[in-house]
Amino acid sequence: GDMILRLVDKDLEVGIAEKKFPLPNMPEKKKLIPRSYSKSEDKDSISELLFELTTGKINLSKILNREKQVVILGSAGSGKSIEALRQAHEFQDTGTLNPVFKRLNDYSGGNIKEFIGLDLRETDSSRIVVFLDGLDEIHADFFQHATNEIIALSKEEPLLSIVVTS
Numbered sequence: 001g002d003m004i005l006r007l008v009d010k011d012l013e014v015g016i017a018e019k020k021f022p023l024p025n026m027p028e029k030k031k032l033i034p035r036s037y038s039k040s041e042d043k044d045s046i047s048e049l050l051f052e053l054t055t056g057k058i059n060l061s062k063i064l065n066r067e068k069q070v071v072i073l074g075s076a077g078s079g080k081s082i083e084a085l086r087q088a089h090e091f092q093d094t095g096t097l098n099p100v101f102k103r104l105n106d107y108s109g110g111n112i113k114e115f116i117g118l119d120l121r122e123t124d125s126s127r128i129v130v131f132l133d134g135l136d137e138i139h140a141d142f143f144q145h146a147t148n149e150i151i152a153l154s155k156e157e158p159l160l161s162i163v164v165t166s
Contacts, residue, residue: 036125073166084131100130105137112149126159135166
């Protein structure tokens with residue numbers, strides 16, 4: 001899979017998100033391992049990407065200050081879902097961005113905004129970050145449609161931040 005990244009205006013004003021969406025419960029924070037990320041295109045080989053422990057690492061909240069679309073890739077059980085949920089709770093707790101968290105494992109076609117329950121008519125989409133968890137868990141019959149819907153959503157709402165785990 002490719003990492004989807006697009007630069008945005010770095011001078012966007014940080015404000016308090018006005019509308020709160022319900023989030024799933026979090027495990028105890030003291031049991032979580034802090035995560036950091038690096039861009040795959042910055043690395044020459046898979047070993048460099050996997051085994052460099054400190055160079056070029058950044059946390060997800062800082063990535064979302066610069067990028068509007070992010071894909072978090074990793075093997076099953078590596079903590080992608082928990083990290084996305086942890087970040088969603090952090091954004092909600094601080095009020096810097098308004099997170100929406102949706103698991104994709106029961107997506108069965110149709111409009112992705114309706115599936116997510118996302119109504120942007122009364123809110124500033126630049127203050128919302130949508131976490132779509134488990135793209136790789138979508139039934140094969142609906143995978144391509146889901147991918148097309150997510151891409152269409154990012155084009156339709158260019159100020160909306162989208163994080164996909166897979």
